[in-house]
Amino acid sequence: MGEKAGQPAAEAGPLAEGLYRTLSLIRHVERKIVEVYASDVMQTPVHLSIGQEAIPTAFCAHLNDDDLKIGTHRSHGLFLANGGDPAALLAELLGRRTGCSGGWGGSMHVIDLAHGLVGTSSIVGGVLPIAVGLAMAVASPAVAAVYFGDGAADQGVFAESLNFAALKRLPVLFVCANNRYSVYTPAGQRRAVPPAEVAKAFAVRTIEAPIEVSSDVFALHELLADPIAEVRAAAGPLMVECHTVRALDHNGTRDDVAAGFRPQVERELFEAYDPMKVARCRMPAEAADRIDAENVRAVEAAYARALAGAETVLAFDAPAGAAEAGPWRKDGAGE
Amino acid sequence: MGEKAGQPAAEAGPLAEGLYRTLSLIRHVERKIVEVYASDVMQTPVHLSIGQEAIPTAFCAHLNDDDLKIGTHRSHGLFLANGGDPAALLAELLGRRTGCSGGWGGSMHVIDLAHGLVGTSSIVGGVLPIAVGLAMAVASPAVAAVYFGDGAADQGVFAESLNFAALKRLPVLFVCANNRYSVYTPAGQRRAVPPAEVAKAFAVRTIEAPIEVSSDVFALHELLADPIAEVRAAAGPLMVECHTVRALDHNGTRDDVAAGFRPQVERELFEAYDPMKVARCRMPAEAADRIDAENVRAVEAAYARALAGAETVLAFDAPAGAAEAGPWRKDGAGE
């Protein structure tokens, strides 16, 4: 998972298959979550990537394990596109000790240090300045990347982060998945201008990918190749605003359009720009089917492995005021 | 003080004299502060406006008592240009009950409700969103105005404030006195772009006044006439970035250039663009001298009045957890 190549995308061949494999893996993992979520086996608030998967798939394909990445509450796609083990993600959602965060994080807090993912935060906008700090810690040619939503760009710290990255010419890749919603509040009630305009103001190189491109994993991958290479070559930060659409509810697995929380046009957008559909149109059907089938099997196996992990059960008998180190030492899960 | 006219500035006549009177008043009040500060009679950290006085003088001349204003730690100029009583300001610095804030605020927290000044904050950037809230409370054609420094524009909340003002087309006048320093840290160590660029990104109408204009009270007053009238006519927010120079120390009355805290060029800038000198060049000398002399007398009288006020002495015997209302009820100063 998480093809690490730099060549331009093609409709067939290993690069295209690698991209499609990641895209399809994210979709299948999240379909699995949707399938089991009603049973309450996953007691954690899930923010699904369905509809947006091409974005992490495309940019992560240009990154490697030395690059440090950070994300938000909606990071299943980032975790998987970055090469994360689906079983570790599913185990985390199941509250297992084998989960990527030992069960402590749940869906919103995933980590994968082996692949350079230093964590994700559920405080909207909170990771933006942290990403800039990551860029001060990496050694060239490594870069830092932050994957966030348009809501995060509402926060003032977005401007602070752009300013500092531009001022010090830091290798930060800001990737904004603009689904035009913060929960159920549309951009029109929140923003005077799109996030890209703010980046441009700070003289940060900015790319705007319309939904036609953001939903096309091959096109987006190609679009980002040179700009990311330039960040790596110390050209300073890069902002990428990807227009996209969220297929399901902000949180959970409900169809929130059907439930009246977002307008019908959102559903139509997803129908038109479902990245899986778009990719399949550009792939040989045989290859796509084969990869999907492999992913179905991989996800089932991962889920079985995840279920087999022991539940995280913690003891909290630390006295008031004691050092925080205690509890997870006892359990052992976190050490 | 605080001429409230809308005509274009002229080198002589009541408008020009009014502008000069305010400018000169601010200078003379602050010279008085410099004179007495060494004696420790004012036990409060003073952030002087010397060098920057033309800015509040010019924009306040376009505002009236229904307009709500808010400022920062460096607000003596704002307080006086807005029509505030010099004796109330000086009494505040002296810790008197007759001070504009009853002695509670000191130099950084001045208020003058009669003239629409709702207060000032010493937390850099903190008043920017509050100003936007003021704009939601005023009734047209009144406007809200915030006077702040370039350091405040470093804070992310500056972007949040611009965004919301632009989104709702609120009548907010953002006046930034850009002296290129936050304490002793120059803009080059803090900012990738000047504050005006951020405002432009949010599609806020933006005016940049170079130091030649910002130091010329007549020119700046004229420059702002139409734009402020348009804010009043519900055209949405306006950002004015005024390039300027601080004559003395960030805080206190020392010559910080001589002391090596800022480079020599800052002193030269002040020599070249001292707003008092600039204004006097454009005024009949007789009028300027007459007004200065009147202001000297007015300031002496104000200082004498201020000194005559009773010192604020408070009692703090409220039990733990009691409502905060207690203490100043006892003293009476705050009621």
Added chain:
Amino acid sequence: MSNWGTTPTLPEILPLGERPLAYSQAVFEAMETALAADERTRLFGEGVTDKAGTYGTTREMAERFGPDRVFDVPTAEQIITGLAIGMSLGGLRPIVIHPRNDFLLVAMDQIANHAAKWKAMFGGAIRLPLTIRSVSCRGWGSAAQHSQALHATMAHMPGLMVATPFTPGDAKGIALWAALEAEEPVMIMEHKWLWNLRGHVPAGCGPTPPAGPQVLRRGDDVTIVGISYGAADALIAAEALAADGIAAEVIDLRWLKPLDVAPIAESVRRTGRLVVVDTGHVSYGAAAEIVAATAERVSPSAMKAAPARVALPDVPAPACSEKTYYPGPKTVADRVRSMLRPAGTRGGRVTTPD
């Protein structure tokens, strides 16, 4: 399935009176009543106008009172809060909602440096009426950044009034008072697990100003002070203790600031024992203040046992293992029982006297 899981249905632990309503419904009534009663009120916050309507408490208010008075906002807590402060200074009476306590931390500068201090900084020359509603949540793997109860942090800041309404009646009355009559910033710290709690709620517009703690249940063996949802744990524990012949007095704190400790001290002088049940972290939390303020006021000779706190451990909330993380009625009851055992045999879950 469930969005953040379901809010638990509590047993009927409060008298229902003539007009029993759920807590969330009581808050809803306060919002609609305040908006109808005073033109100067405004209501806003993230999601206030969406179909979910802040857990149902603001549903359809925008349609009824117009988009100028009820509106949604950017995901930017500093401007949200600063807006409210400016509106208040300009003569309006804003009600702002931060849907989770955790988000208050983004707005701390506006809340604690500005709203709290404005009146004092100007010697009382200006007033800053402002209602901030914020909800503390827990459960369903909310995890560390979505589970905080920050009322103690707020109550430590002079200039803020801080309420933790527990009964539906208080939830309505306090919100109305804050929105319509208060002259200071009032933080109303709600708790999501109280949404379904039912109790008597007077009809109409009855603002209730700050008041001292209220006794929810009488008893002579131990005083249990509950803060916010802690009062539910306390009431359920008291019921269990009664079966053992232990009569617990249960007191709902209601207001952290202003704090009226006298009724608690009076109760403790009678029972000689104090347990404080809080929804926040134990160390440097609200329970510490109650224990300390009581200790200052009650002669040590009146105490039959050392006081105790039942609160969250000093560890950020994990997404997993919530059953062992959160104290509950059993924790409270066990704590009381161990307090009634002869000295030297004590032991506890969160705090361990040595």
Added chain:
Amino acid sequence: MSNWGTTPTLPEILPLGERPLAYSQAVFEAMETALAADERTRLFGEGVTDKAGTYGTTREMAERFGPDRVFDVPTAEQIITGLAIGMSLGGLRPIVIHPRNDFLLVAMDQIANHAAKWKAMFGGAIRLPLTIRSVSCRGWGSAAQHSQALHATMAHMPGLMVATPFTPGDAKGIALWAALEAEEPVMIMEHKWLWNLRGHVPAGCGPTPPAGPQVLRRGDDVTIVGISYGAADALIAAEALAADGIAAEVIDLRWLKPLDVAPIAESVRRTGRLVVVDTGHVSYGAAAEIVAATAERVSPSAMKAAPARVALPDVPAPACSEKTYYPGPKTVADRVRSMLRPAGTRGGRVTTPD
């Protein structure tokens, strides 16, 4: 004249040892030693590289260690703090300075939602070593927004270690430990009025890990716990009390988190009396925790009087009338004296037992 007034020169209340240094000089030594000892350290904050150099504690560091390791920043506390977090997660050991506690409120989200929780949120899979220095100030009309002491607010947040070094030796040793050895975020809450306090400071690089409170003076009549500058008031008060024949034990708290109450409890079991002197506001503050934690651990029968707190009133600091606003040695001594008077005649300045 004076910039924010002068910092008072304290009497010699500490043993000077072989190497007496002022507190600010001790912090300066910690900074230079840490930068020299570990390539991964970084030092930044508002004004860190200017000629004033953070009250002298960072002077010329940029010149000596280079602008990549020591640098100035925008006036934007969120990015300043977030930078430090990211650097730490990326393997560096940042030291970040917020020159006043008040500015921490702008950074609360980064500090309390992010730095504090990162380790727990990922089950301990990652460590976040991070030193945050912040100074509490007072006096010279600093007023409400420039006078706060927010250590209790920080200590209430699990995941943060919080120190209030009082002796110059601790100021150096704790900063070195935080910068070079800690694996968690450590908040070092300094106090500007300690800058000139002199005491023994070991030469070289001697990091001192968290330790329990230290006894600064022995006595059997009352235990006075001082927090930060409160320990200075306590020591001076103890001297005055000695003249009256009252022997006060003075304990410097040192670390709020982790908190080791045992030595305090032990002292109080002997003296039967406790006064806590704090630099923060009294309600919901650090003194409450010390009183509560002690009360939980000491049998009421061992107490000869109710405990007491001497701290700031629950009112934002005024620019004026600071002499009546701040408690001082006399307040502490009076509180002790009234505690030693027979019951019923007690009275106090900040807290009034009823």
